[in-house]
Amino acid sequence: VLSGDVEEILDVYFKQCSIYVTTESLAKIARFFANGGVLSTGERVIPEKYAQIVSGLIATCGMYDQSGTYLDNVGIPGKSGVGGGIISPVSSKKIGVAVFGPALDAEGNSVAGIGIMKDISKEMELDMF
Template sequence: MDLKNLLDVLIEKNRSLISQGHVATYIPELAKVDPKLLGTAIVDKEGKVYSSGDSKVYFAIESISKTVVLALALLDNGEEEVFKHVHKEPSGDPFNSIKKLETEEDHLPRNPYINPGAIMMTSLIKGKDPDDKFNRILNFMKRISEDDTLTLGTETYLSEKRTGDINRALAYYMKGQGVFSENVEETLDVYFRQCSINVTVETLAKIAGFFARGGVLTTGERVISQRQAQIVTGLIATCGMYDQSGEFLDNIGFPGKSGVGGGILCPLPSKEIGVAVFGPAIDKEGNSTGGMGILKDLSDKLNYDMF
């Protein structure tokens, strides 16, 4: 069976898992998304795309944007400076928890992929104002995905901004502890926008492929260093699925970064390929139920498990 046919089979096989999840409702715009959508894509090391299901549907990238922003923060500031502001450890807590900020002596976020760490990374992006910073993020995402169709989902952004009080609490807590130096409201405006960029599952597979190739475009052009790509991918593996990260890595064997919009991005450096799934019905940890079923089947059938 060729890869495209296999993806078609896995889409149908895992549709039953959709009923085990539900769309995110705490962001009103995400509550409007059709929960029955399901798509997947694989990008090989030459950049060829194989996809199936709802692979052309645009959806909000949400927390998967954190991988792109971490890469740009590393490019803007260097590794040493970035990790003065955030740790590299799994948190063991929900993505929007304040607990570790309170209990850690230095009050720094545990990693760049939980919300306080991601907000910290957004604050490190260079730019003269919020518009400039967001445009740099958007253009960087377009570049590494080799996809010029990406745009801001304005309604999602406004919905995030209206309902983002927990993120405000996290940022102001860090500000109050003296570890966050930028303007909170301006930084959060950029953060809400970066999470609201519209992508397809094919876009995510291309971004995953970029990191899997060690920061190199399909043209052979290097954008970030091998070391920077390793940092992004290593943290995806250990922290990308929040408090489900260990279980995901053990059961599926992929580095995976999820978003509550229903996407999961999986770079596989040993194969130099990018894998992605999209299914807006998510479980209580915020991860796509149908998407994780597809990834498990791909791991088993194609021997993609990194271990």
């Protein structure tokens, strides 16, 4: 349900969905949340609790209907985007991981990205389970 000026609301929404990012900038975003809302400069931008909430949402619904399977198979939270990017804030290691692969599966997640994330998680021993 939208309340307010629908054109204005949609304009803001479409702008949020159209932000230009690179795999490197996605990794920095993931690291920001893994570091509890603190930038690499040491500047706190959001309260740690907010970063924990975002990381929890990423873990539970960041890969749409595939979220549970992804978390079980990869072992770290993941948030996909329709452009083919996946970010993973790994709070236990205070790192952010990001991958990009444009081919999407039926759920809208990067096919290659999921495989790469699984390999990275295994190679770096990031699995939270």
